[in-house]
Amino acid sequence: MLSNSSIYAINAVLYLAIHSKESRKVGVKEVADALQIPLPFLAKILQSLARKGVISSNKGPGGGFWLSDEEKKAPLMTVIEQIGEGDKFVNCAMGFGECSSEKPCPIHSAAQPFRDSFREGLNSKSIMEFAKSVMDKEAFLVNETRD
16 A cells, blocks of 8 residues: 555654664665665655754764654654645555545445555554554564564
8 A cells, every 4th residue: 555655754753763863863875774775765855854954964974864752742644645646545446536435446445445544553652653563562663584
């Protein structure tokens, strides 16, 4: 359901929530290496998220990316919305232009409750709450060792 852009963005933001703070900025290379994400692709994603205020960044020596305490409180859905994929939760699962409860596509009744529940789950917990599940080894980031 999610594109590579959203998956990479979520993983990178959770990595930053765990491994960064204003006094310990993280470079894009560190994130890309840790999560095995193509560096140029990840750099564009992180720059976009920084421009949109989802994460913080500084350029130059000692620069990098981090999440402020306030940014960590944002719902994880914010990341997906700022990547430009929030519409995946409202657009027709079959790609029809018009699809609603009044004029449903053939799979509307199966797809819509799942999408509503998924969106609610991403809106109901903060970035830090999702990051805590990784820190507690209840969940894992892409390509992280699972010891």
